[in-house]
Amino acid sequence: MNRIKGKLILITGASSGIGEACARRFAAEGAQLVLWARRRVRLESVGRALEAQHGVVARLAEVDVRDRAAVSRAAEALVAAGQVPDVLVNNAGLASGLSKVHEGDPEDWDRMIDTNLKGLLNVTRAVLPHMVARRRGHVVNIGSVAGHQTYPMGNVYNASKFGVRALTEGMNLDMAGTPIRVSAVDPGMVETEFSEVRFHGDRERAKAVYQGLQPLTAADVADTIAYVVNLPEHVNILDLIIMPTAQRNVYVVDRATP
């Protein structure tokens, strides 16, 4: 049964990777889309292609989730147009750098904490009150297996994703007494622009992360998110971990040797 058709779904970080794959998957199911990210040109190419292919409406906005005022403005514009999202996918996020904490770059720390934690909070604070007022809505936070287990040099990224897990639990408790669902989907290794961003544009280093194994694709994760969103109203997935078969935990990975 398709319970996604006709829903208004806001996806943050929809210009690439998992967010873009969610936009594709939800459009194929007949959802109306609100797509936010910083790279407008990328958003436009995703949105226009989906409108042409599936006849859905994609409302695009260049929003940096770290910018609380910009997030509020974008959310208010939606509400003023009568477009309160039925589903919010808090996906925008990143790892920046991979180093021991005593050698880490505080700029990287700011980027991760401001995006993964405060950005998620900014968007949630702007959208969730309207869901509560309507007594209708579903928030899906994209965490990570890195929010369940630490790995060497993952320190601040791990902390941010452990934080997302705590926020998901806390938000879920806060929604007691309402029919609003709060879920988390926590992937292992997914081949997207994630590693390229982590290594500040070093494509070779990023490619090596996925060498010798079959990682998840963004579409695999989008399928899982669609499953979570499509469940009947009385069913809520609190936390779903999705891994490539070759990845047994956050750092035990089966790799074919060349």
Ligand SMILES: NC(=O)c1ccc[n+]([C@@H]2O[C@H](COP(=O)([O-])OP(=O)(O)OC[C@H]3O[C@@H](n4cnc5c(N)ncnc54)[C@H](OP(=O)(O)O)[C@@H]3O)[C@@H](O)[C@H]2O)c1
């Ligand atoms: N790939 C993995 O292995 C993996 C595993 C577990 C969890 N995750 C999580 O999955 C989520 C999506 O990552 P991905 O793998 O799809 O990586 P990606 O391809 O790099 O996509 C990240 C998305 O987040 C957006 N974004 C980053 N900073 C933003 C900001 N300040 N404001 C608004 N949008 C922002 C980016 O868009 P702009 O640059 O255009 O703003 C982009 O659309 C993240 O939360 C990540 O932590 C990824």
